[in-house]
Structures are given as C-alpha cells and as structure tokens.
Ligand SMILES: CC(C)[C@H](C(=O)O)[C@@H](O)C(=O)O
C-alpha cells in the first residue's frame with residue numbers, strides 16, 4: 001500500500017526527531033512492503049520566516065489531502081528569531097491551532113505511561129508509583145476557550161479583555177464517545193473532569209457525558225472536579241484509566257500527567273477527527289536550547305508514528321512492532337541524555353533512531 | 361484589644377477544626393491580653409438546611425462588620441444531604457463564592473510549604489524535594505471565569521453553554537501588587553502564570569503585570585505558561601517563590617501545589633481585599649467521610665488563624681508564636697492520622713488542639 005504522509009518538522013528539535021521517525025517508518029515499510037511517501041510542509045516559526053505566516057493555505061491544503069500528518073514541534077524562543085514580537089495570530093503556535101481547527105481534529109489523545117525501564121526517572125516516590133500507571137488523557141481540542149470569541153477594548157476607561165468558553169452538546173458528545181470507545185478497549189473507566197460547581201459549560205459537559213455513558217453500560221463513569229484531578233494525578237495516578245476533559249483543562253492536566261511519568265521525551269500524542277486523517281506529534285515541545293545538538297530524544301516522535309500506523313492506517317501489527325522495538329532498545333540499555341541513568345549507554349538522537357529502526 | 365471574629369464552622373469536619381482553632385486563639389488571648397469575641401455565622405450546607413440558601417444577607421452583613429472571618433469548610437456530599445440536587449446558585453459552594461465577592465476578597469494567598477518534620481509524606485522523590493520548598497500561590501479570587509456572565513440556551517437547536525473570562529487592568533494590577541509586596545518580604549521572585557499564547561485575558565494579564573513590575577525593580581518577574589507551570593510544580597517545586605495567577609488557573613495550580621507538599625492537612629489560606637478584613641480557611645475541604653470522628657487535622661485551620669493574627673490584626677508576634685507552637689508539637693512527635701508515620705504518637709483532633717494551645 002501507498003500512504004501519503006504530510007511531514008511538518010517545524011522548529012527547534014523538530015527536524016532532528018522527525019528524521020528519526022521517518023527512518024523507523026521506512027524500516028517498517030521495507031519489512032512489511034508498504035510505501036510511505038512524505039510531503040514536507042512548513043508550519044510555525046520556519047513558515048513565518050519563509051512566508052510571513054505560521055501556516056499558509058497551501059500548507060493546510062497539503063495536510064488535508066494527506067493520509068496523516070506527522071509533526072515535530074513548533075515555536076519556542078529559538079535564538080535570533082523575533083516570532084514573539086508578532087501579533088498573536090501570526091506567532092508559531094497559531095499555525096498549530098489553525099491546523100487543528102482546519103482539519104477538525106477535535107480529539108487529542110495523550111497516553112501517560114510509566115515505562116518500566118524508566119521508573120527511576122519518575123518524580124514520584126516509589127510507594128506512590130506502586131505497580132506503575134498507564135492512563136490516557138482525552139482532551140477536546142477544537143472548542144472551549146481556545147476557539148471562542150475574544151476581544152480587548154476599553155470599558156469605563158479601563159483596558160478589558162474577554163475570552164469566551166463555549167461548548168454545545170454535539171461537541172461534548174463526540175469527544176465523550178471517543179473517550180468511552182478508548183476505555184472499552186482498556187480498563188473500562190472514564191473519569192470526566194470539569195468544574196461543574198462553577199461553570200455552565202461544565203454542567204452541560206457533565207450532563208451530556210452522562211447521556212453518552214448510557215450507551216456504554218460496560219464502562220464506568222466518574223465525574224471529578226478539575227482542582228481535585230490536579231491533586232489526584234500527583235497523589236495516585238494509578239487510579240486513572242481514561243481522563244476525559246475539555247480543551248483548557250486538558251492542556252493543563254495532560255502536561256501535568258506527562259511530567260508525573262518522568263519521561264516526557266517518551267510520550268506520544270494523536271489528534272483525531274471524524275475520518276481517518278490524524279495529526280501525530282510528541283507531547284513535548286521544541287526544546288530550542290538543545291536544537292541541532294543531536295541530544296533530543298526521538299522516541300516520543302517514533303511512538304507518535306506508531307500511533308499513526310495504528311489509528312490512521314489500521315496497521316496494528318506494524319504499530320506493535322515499533323512499540324516493541326522501542327522497548328527492546330530501552331531494555332538493551334540505550335538512553336538519550338534526558339532519560340540517562342547510571343550504567344546505561346548514552347546515545348544521540350540519530351543513533352537512537354538507528355537502533356530502533358534496526359530492531360524493527 | 362478586642363477583636364470581633366465571624367466564625368463559620370460550615371459542613372463536614374468544619375465544626376471540629378474550627379473549635380480547635382478557637383482554643384488556640386483563646387490561649388493567645390490569655391497570654392497576650394487580647395480579647396477575641398466570636399460571632400457564629402451559617403454558611404454552606406448547614407445554612408441551606410436552616411434557611412434555604414447557602415448564605416443569607418444577614419450572614420454576609422455579620423461577616424462584613426467583623427474584623428476577620430474564620431472559616432472551616434463548606435459543602436461536600438455529606439451523608440443524607442441533598443444539597444447537590446439544588447440549582448447551582450443554591451448549593452453550598454455558592455455561599456463561599458458570594459462571601460468572597462461580597463467582601464471583595466480578591467487576593468487568595470495559599471502557602472505551599474514542605475514541613476521539615478513531614479518530608480516523609482511528600483509524594484515526590486527525595487532528590488526532587490532537595491532542600492525542601494516553600495512558595496506561595498497568589499490567586500485572583502473575584503474575577504475571571506468564576507464571576508463572568510454565563511448562560512445556557514439553544515443555539516441552532518443544540519444546547520449550548522457559555523462562560524466568560526473577563527479581566528480589566530485594575531483587577532490585574534491590584535492582585536499583581538499583592539504578589540510583588542509578598543515577594544518583597546520573601547525571596548523576591550514572582551512567577552506570573554497565564555496562557556498568553558491563546559487568551560486575550562492572559563495577554564492583558566502579562567502586560568499589566570509587567571507594568572506593575574516596574575515599581576518593584578528589586579523583585580524579579582518571570583512569565584510562565586500554565587501548562588508548563590503544572591509541570592514545573594511536579595518537576596522542581598523549589599524553583600518557585602511567589603506564583604501569581606488568575607482565578608481558575610489558581611484554583612488548579614494551588615491544589616496541585618498543596619498535594620505536592622504531601623501535607624494538605626497543614627496548609628492554611630487567606631483571602632484579602634483592600635482593607636484589613638480577611639477570610640481565613642484551611643486549603644483542604646470538608647472531608648465528610650471523616651466528619652465527627654475526631655480524626656481531622658486541625659493544623660491547617662490553626663495556621664489560618666495565625667495568618668488572621670498577622671494580616672488582619674497586625675499581631676505578628678502572636679502569629680509567630682502559633683506557628684512555632686505547631687512546629688514544636690510536630691517535633692515532639694504528635695500526629696493526626698493523615699500525617700501519621702511510624703514511631704510517632706497518634707492523636708485526635710481535640711488533643712492536637714490542646715497540645716498546640718498549651719504550647720502557646
Ligand atoms: C502550543 C499551544 C498552543 C498548545 C496548546 O495549548 O494546545 C500546546 O500547549 C499543546 O498542548 O499542544
């Protein structure tokens with residue numbers, strides 16, 4: 001089969017980690033007889049430098065016409081750039097938001113896994129880690145405060161800024177369904193997170209989620225307030241299977257969750273919509289401080305590529321193979337600097353990619 | 361001197377912990393020759409049961425006319441109550457929000473301290489704890505999503521809910537000043553947390569905070585995105601001195617911060633406005649599961665009373681005395697069950713209060 005992948009290296013360490021993910025995809029292609037063809041797309045700071053905007057209409061079109069999008073990272077205060085003196089809608093991140101909205105990728109899936117081999121990197125005490133943890137944050141990605149109307153103007157002589165948080169029942173129902181579907185294939189527990197003691201949108205969220213839950217009698221639904229959830233992720237992450245939440249809460253909680261694993265260089269993410277087209281990117285950022293130094297950990301991007309094989313191309317076996325290859329390379333003791341520990345073998349970005357590709 | 365304190369025991373463990381705080385205040389009064397007089401005020405579930413609303417106008421008036429308000433906790437699914445089947449504006453928490461707004465308490469101050477004696481309770485790994493940490497979250501408390509307009513209605517045939525997040529420059533400037541004033545008496549670092557890459561209100565927040573900072577050249581100001589801050593609190597809490605943020609982000613981050621200390625039963629909070637009148641309450645909730653069992657840790661409430669002595673009554677020496685008494689009792693090995701560890705002496709709520717009062 002032939003698969004067209006729109007590849008967006010982006011900024012900072014983006015190009016280096018994307019290169020390794022492509023290396024691993026090519027190894028998968030050779031082994032299983034698939035043909036992955038890549039179209040490079042500009043987004044973020046590099047796009048601003050080349051075109052003046054963080055995402056051109058043509059770039060969005062290319063992404064739309066692809067079978068899947070693989071993204072490195074965008075933005076960050078890359079030395080010498082002045083991207084952040086531009087107005088907000090022209091900054092690197094605006095490209096990412098436009099891409100999510102343009103492709104209608106309303107479901108962001110971010111696994112928070114404590115890798116057995118990397119327990120030592122987890123910032124939590126051993127007895128809290130317990131048997132380890134493995135949960136998924138399902139974050140609504142095209143609604144809420146991110147895409148509501150906003151304005152700044154003088155009111156009674158004072159500069160006043162307003163953002164709006166809007167959700168309708170359809171937007172809530174479709175993301176809730178995704179969470180329940182995922183939970184069904186896992187430990188069958190959805191924890192829906194909101195602030196229903198304050199927000200109207202959260203009360204609607206809670207109600208619609210409950211309605212959706214009626215179609216999933218085999219899945220348990222629990223509601224949790226966002227402040228409590230922020231505590232529980234630290235106190236007892238093992239209690240979670242699938243966390244379902246709206247855009248802004250999901251931004252905060254999913255980052256907290258990745259940090260709690262201690263292995264943010266390992267965590268992948270997928271953003272999905274109605275069809276098969278998805279956007280796959282590491283959970284971490286563009287890390288401009290180590291860009292171009294062959295130090296970045298490409299594993300999150302490689303595992304994102306595995307998610308792409310699974311969700312967009314239905315290549316489950318191939319996805320398993322990549323995930324297994326990662327585990328084997330870790331087991332053999334190879335580490336990039338972010339996950340290095342005593343008596344392990346330190347390797348650079350490219351070497352890590354080589355090893356995983358070989359293992360495939 | 362005579363000080364009039366409005367006392368709100370509230371729900372769950374509220375009455376038990378408030379009783380111990382009053383015991384300690386009385387000891388302070390006897391020792392230093394102050395007269396603390398208490399007026400009991402109903403709020404939360406007990407007020408709903410007695411009056412039908414979570415805070416009556418008279419109750420608010422009594423609080424307004426006091427020198428300070430000491431609060432236990434409100435709400436929680438206390439057995440047998442059906443407070444949560446009431447419409448939102450009649451639920452227990454609505455009383456707390458009405459009190460904050462009614463007294464114009466726009467500044468919530470929540471210390472996140474790792475107590476030396478309780479390091480074992482901290483969920484973080486020892487090397488991350490390092491020398492320990494001691495920071496303060498300064499949360500805006502009467503604006504943002506909590507108090508903006510909200511409505512739920514049909515739009516294009518779909519149930520649609522909207523909340524609004526509004527800030528004007530004055531609301532931002534006054535809370536920023538509080539953060540800078542506090543930082544000035546500490547390690548002189550303010551970390552202002554926002555989501556300026558998405559929200560208009562955050563961009564205004566960042567700008568006004570910077571303007572305020574010009575009057576505090578001795579204090580360092582750093583901006584941080586909220587998702588990153590949620591990570592940094594787990595990764596390296598020792599980096600923070602004062603975290604300044606808006607209402608909803610502050611709700612999430614301050615709870616995360618208290619959990620990271622591992623001693624939520626120890627953490628006090630103060631909510632302040634323009635004058636000397638303040639509201640003092642533990643950071644934890646009403647813990648209905650242990651209510652009435654003499655198990656609750658009264659220390660957070662006792663330390664909140666100490667904050668009251670300091671901020672509302674300017675009784676710094678007396679406040680120091682209370683804080684020292686708490687430390688001494690901990691050093692002698694007394695523990696309530698939430699902070700119990702091997703070879704320590706387990707005591708109940710009342711005994712803990714007695715010990716601290718004696719020590720004063
Ligand atoms: C870059 C930023 C706009 C983005 C977000 O807030 O969604 C990022 O933090 C993320 O989580 O993917």
Ligand SMILES: CC(C)[C@H](C(=O)O)[C@@H](O)C(=O)O
Nearest residue numbers: 197198227435453456457611
């Ligand atoms: C009870 C609730 C409305 C309140 C809030 O969200 O402010 C609480 O969580 C707090 O932090 O004091």
